[in-house]
Amino acid sequence: MAQTMTAGSEPQVRKAKDYRSDLDPIWCPGCGDFGVLAAVSEVFAEQQVNPDEVVIVSGIGCSSRFPGFLSCYGFHSVHGRALPVATGVALANPKLKVLVVGGDGDGLSIGAGHFPHAARRNVNLTYLLLDNEIYGLTKGQISPTTTDLSLARKALSSPHGTWEQPINPVGLALSYGASYVARAYSAQRKELTSVISRAFRHQGFSFVQVISPCTTFYNSYKTMTPRVRPIEEDHNIHDRNGALMLAYDRKHVWLGEFYRDPDRPTLTDQFEHLKQLAVGGRPATLEAVLDRYS
Amino acid sequence: MAQTMTAGSEPQVRKAKDYRSDLDPIWCPGCGDFGVLAAVSEVFAEQQVNPDEVVIVSGIGCSSRFPGFLSCYGFHSVHGRALPVATGVALANPKLKVLVVGGDGDGLSIGAGHFPHAARRNVNLTYLLLDNEIYGLTKGQISPTTTDLSLARKALSSPHGTWEQPINPVGLALSYGASYVARAYSAQRKELTSVISRAFRHQGFSFVQVISPCTTFYNSYKTMTPRVRPIEEDHNIHDRNGALMLAYDRKHVWLGEFYRDPDRPTLTDQFEHLKQLAVGGRPATLEAVLDRYS
Amino acid sequence: MSDLVVKVGGEGGSDSPTTAGEFITSTAIREGNSVFTLRTFPAEIKGGLATYQVRMSDGAVHSQGDGPDVLCCMNQESYDELFRELRPDGGVLVYDRDSVTLDDHLNGCVAYGVPLSSIAADQIKERRTKNMVLLGVVSALFGLPLETLKQCVQDKFGKRNPDAVALNHAAMEAGHAWTQDNVAKRDSFGFTSNPAMATVRRIVVDGSEAVAIGAAAAKLDVYAGYPITPASDIMHWLAQHLPRLGGTMIQTEDEISALGVVLGASFAGAKSMTATSGPGLSLMVEMLGLGVMAELPAVIVDAQRGGPSTGLPTKCENGDLNLAVYGAHGDAPKIVLAPADIHDCLHDTIGAFNLAEKYQTPVIVLTDQSMAMRTQAIERPDLGAVKLVTRKLQKKHDPHYKRYALTADGISPVLLPGSPGGPYYTITGLSHDEEGNPATNDGDLGAAMMDKRGRKIASARFESGWSRLFGPERGQLGVIGWGSLEGALHEAVERLNAAGTAIRALHLRMLSPLPVEEIEAFAASVDKLVVLELNYSGQLQRIIRAEMDLKPGLIRKYDGIPFTPGEIEAALRAEV
Amino acid sequence: MSDLVVKVGGEGGSDSPTTAGEFITSTAIREGNSVFTLRTFPAEIKGGLATYQVRMSDGAVHSQGDGPDVLCCMNQESYDELFRELRPDGGVLVYDRDSVTLDDHLNGCVAYGVPLSSIAADQIKERRTKNMVLLGVVSALFGLPLETLKQCVQDKFGKRNPDAVALNHAAMEAGHAWTQDNVAKRDSFGFTSNPAMATVRRIVVDGSEAVAIGAAAAKLDVYAGYPITPASDIMHWLAQHLPRLGGTMIQTEDEISALGVVLGASFAGAKSMTATSGPGLSLMVEMLGLGVMAELPAVIVDAQRGGPSTGLPTKCENGDLNLAVYGAHGDAPKIVLAPADIHDCLHDTIGAFNLAEKYQTPVIVLTDQSMAMRTQAIERPDLGAVKLVTRKLQKKHDPHYKRYALTADGISPVLLPGSPGGPYYTITGLSHDEEGNPATNDGDLGAAMMDKRGRKIASARFESGWSRLFGPERGQLGVIGWGSLEGALHEAVERLNAAGTAIRALHLRMLSPLPVEEIEAFAASVDKLVVLELNYSGQLQRIIRAEMDLKPGLIRKYDGIPFTPGEIEAALRAEV
């Protein structure tokens, strides 16, 4: 998708479609991921993001094909490892804005060990977990978020059903200490766009669970739509315990912003601080360090 | 530690020391893990556990040397993988009682991806996480549970301190859907023994965070003792959200039982059920299955 | 002897060429033909170009054949992409004249344009039956019995969906009638039934089903796996059937966990297995080393696809041999097998369990994408005759028992956890003494244990039945092959020998330990030696060179597509 | 030329033999000696047998030497375990007569019993100064200057803890005085200073520090690692110093994450590195394949220990070569280096970064436990003279730019993320086209990309300076070695040539790609060829056999303990 924005002759105002690459998404008709792609392009346009400075990192899955469909830099890595790779990008060049996109299998199954650590380190990135409650790319096996048993029974790997208790991604993000936590639904484009926009502006680790149904293997639009509900206005967004209770509420699937801590230092802050602290005014040199070994 | 209990001539009543092997623990003097070893032997004696039927599984770390010090079957596997291995043992032979012992690095760092899944599947095993907030065996680097910054600064890998937010193992276990969750302290042997005893009797995935200080690299006895406090009598042990609030309480480190759900079916139940269901009265044979392919 | 290769191409999806190919295949099988199929998939979940090639013969077939005799194009893309594969000397093109515009140059092929789309849309009122219309056309043109085709449709959908059956039957009949009415046959291809063969007891399975059935026949207790193309279908089969047969299948959170579960289950005495593809095998490497060190039986199936990294996930390569043989830090010898066809997929899986138990070791079984997704009719296995091996057990209580006793053959009896009275032991990935206790300060003992494991695995090279020979007693050229290319190699060797060139082939199905004595004997029977492989670096060739005093040449292919017999024939001809 | 090997053994812990050994080492270095040390560790964190061997010479030393000339036993266990190592022809035993009971048979050794424990307890009133008392004794017996010893102690503890300095000085003096008063020297060993050498600018570092310093000299930006013995010390050094030098060190949650961070950082343009040992390398295998496929520069240091599995974590083996070369499913050629001594650890790490950048590839650097934990005085690097290579960059905006352009040498210029105006691209582990877009249906393109990566790596074999030759122009025997055994090999070759046997040695530090032309030339200069390795299966020997028309023999050792020169000498003698 080598789309060029000729240097020096960029359009004055970039539109959402200017952020799309030449590559056509390989997704099935109706796939929820189209909505997310549209929302992200809109957010980029709204914030007039400079594509030079954006890196999108993903793992493997239908949703993980995301980076190639946008016109900025991207790294489509291996299954489950988007967060470590993205952490490396963020550490190497703090000027880059890092967006991570991946599936529920990618992030909560094979990648489950990285999520807590990226969150508690407050790596400066936005993580969109495109949750379709199924493994799309490998043709529909159950995933750690699969909840609807009647759908699960149709999955090739669980013809007799499953008793495994599903994971609540928002609950986990909160337990892990993510500094921004939200949930959105690809069927509600306006709210989705607004949540992603705020997540992308957040300094630190921002997490958005995007309910993004797989129309081919686990079409949950019908069952999901009546369950979702916007978080009430009076929810205190700085109260992590309150957010946890909302996440674990059994009646509704709440949509919107659960939690935000804008003040927590990011991993980048920490390392920049260390560099300052270590230098302590005078520039350190390797020669000076070697003197100790002489 | 090939300690034999001559078949047919076992002692009528097994004492705690009968459960110890000939191998001397390699732990440093004062290491918290000694207390856990003593407590487990006492629990075995109290419950008159048949050592033939016990398998202890561990990963790698000081704490993971645990299995060899007891006189029953054991599998000292690789770093971070105790839970998958233990799941295999539990699935292969549901008659075996499976105990998993490991460190905070083993279980929450490299093994962090397995914990949620063993918990939500409700694998029939007891998991003792010996939390010393440090990597003992590799000589004291910070771990995901390291909280005390002044101690962390002494660690070789964090001489300038760390800003990473520590993980709360009890909070995680609850978020993951563990059906039994408790916390104990190796300095309080009686309470420790009683908690492990109840965990070991629980059907399903029982999790105990045992605060077990490393006297060599992160001696937290002094700072920990004033912070711990037994959970109040009126705590409702069946209320998961209440347990979460207790876990995330910032004032105290609460000790005791946080949560118990004795009724949730275990992974073994599920698979035994599947076998019954699939057989549906008549024994299934491979010949009958092959008929479909003829 | 009839021998007909038909290829169908079109858009992956509901009127898919795959379904058409499958019905041609099952019809040919019922008519007593041997078949060999080859499928390709688009990267897209829906849409994109999908193809299904089937070779049918009333005699034996070993490979997919060379280019198709008959090419059926259901849309423009399939014509654009596939036409160059059609055999130039009078091949037949069948195409949907509603959607395909032909080039000017037909290269002497016979082309039949049929309004597939409009028949489906106008007569049947269901666009998605286009593939069924095509089946009717194929039936009319080449004599594939329409009744059998219809019966196959009936058997597939009948119970669940009688309406679909009626619709599909009508579409087939419409295609058949249109062809009889409008097409004058101008080619010489035809299908022949083989009634004798039709009575032999066969099962129709793909390589994934064959592996799963083999595992079930070996009395698999615990399967643990993580989905990955092209291995997932093994898991799907077991999810469906294993509980009925008393076993347990668990989908784990990743491949590390899958092999962890397998090793834990094996420790507790179960027969256990996992299946994956390259990326998963890469992740399992540390666990593999543990399995070797702790001497635990385990079967790991690797359905190879194109590498490295995510590579070519829907294509075929035999490039994971190095990782299977050398994977794990330190020296960790294990057994590596490679079935060569669908029949092997079933029987070699049984063999893998037997070797794992006998030698107390992880056994890696290398299949590949082409076998995993290829349907074939194979002899129905005689389950009563299957011989199963169980690991050497310590059954009686013996106070002097040692889990890792240093025996002459390197195999130490196992006291299973749960055995009364012990002596209890803990196994470990650390270097250990005979009882299993860590012995990390005793280097001599560590070396003795390394020797034990080494000689144990090395002795497995004398197991018989893990290779096949083709061709005359002596050859100008000897070819050593492995993996799914055997059929094409076999056919090429037959053709060359028929043409007067003496060529022998040795096809190996056990690659570690390497059967050096057998290879030596083979090498002695030929003037020149070459290894044939479906990978870039010649992985088996390198291993043979490393272990033996032989310097065979190399013929390789690494574009993700299996060898055709013609390609091998040409390459071998160039060697003599 | 003086040449003295002293070994100290005792209980690991606060009065540790390790500290004593370290002070002997630093004193010898200050006195202008060359040193070569060897340490062993108990499995226990505290307690257990620890040993420290140091060889000192006013000339050059290449290895730890054969058995010790002087053995100092601080407790009974050390005497029981180590006495058999003492050279039988007049070796010297120094022992704590308060705690060690001698056997009847001293095998002609000279034994000096000293009341180490009671001097420490009674005179110094601090039991833990026993090791310092021992230093005084050694000083008095063998002429190691007491003042320099004291100065070393002063420099180590002075700033932080003047009381400790006073106490330790007192203990040393007490030991020295007791020996002068009570011992009549009956042996001929002695230490000689080399004032000329003492003025050369040297740094005293172990292999871990050398690697870390090398990385810093190469301008490492991002280090990510997970603790593991014996690699952690690299991370510890960088944790301390890297921020001061403008870089970032992060301790990740596991090794997969560590290499993930490294590849992500590299993509963003950083020089990045991780260090691990065997189990960690096993876990990194999938990520390694991604690095190769995506063509990302990265340095992966593997401080090898005894394998397989958890194996012998505190012992030495060079057994991870197979995994380094063949690790990853599919064919994933990369560069593999192996420094042979502490000097190399520093300079070859710089070289690793240069090769990684130049060839846009992961480079694996195989060090080992013996080097990681061995202190040596090496020439202070001239940082101004260090030459650094940066990956070929696309600097100007070019609308036709392609990230994976199929160039003749296989190296495609890199446009770094952040570059204005693109052309933007996404890299992937899938088989891709020149722009980086997935191209999973195009097998020919996949093969072309495989060729590109293959020829790129293969061309690195012509890089110079990655081997060393010893011995005469022609040899009856040629030895090829790799890894930390070079010093012992060098010494053995010198001895044998001195004894009239013509032996040449080629020590390789680049193992992949294999410098085949260089090895061929070497092979042509000798009558017979043998490979010398510290592993079970002869991993380099197998690779040479696989890639070349050579059939070298094999000399190997796999008990966790490095070769001594004497062992190699004997083995080589048996070959000629």
Ligand SMILES: Cc1ncc(C[n+]2csc(CCOP(=O)(O)OP(=O)(O)O)c2C)c(N)n1
């Ligand atoms: C190591 C490894 N294991 C397995 C796979 C196969 N695989 C590809 S995508 C995927 C899961 C896809 O599910 P999810 O992450 O939820 O993404 P979705 O396709 O649903 O968007 C799996 C198992 C792989 N590519 N690599």
Ligand SMILES: Cc1ncc(C[n+]2csc(CCOP(=O)(O)OP(=O)(O)O)c2C)c(N)n1
């Ligand atoms: C794959 C792998 N990586 C790293 C190591 C090194 N290692 C051994 S134990 C350990 C951590 C120990 O910490 P913890 O699990 O908390 O146990 P503790 O020693 O504190 O009881 C590490 C990193 C290893 N053995 N294997």
Ligand code: SF4
């Ligand atoms: S399979 Fe499901 S998740 Fe994948 S592209 Fe299709 S609809 Fe989307």
Ligand code: SF4
């Ligand atoms: S290092 Fe710490 S955790 Fe390990 S044995 Fe010693 S005190 Fe215990």
Ligand SMILES: [Mg+2]
């Ligand atoms: Mg998904």
Ligand SMILES: [Mg+2]
């Ligand atoms: Mg710990």
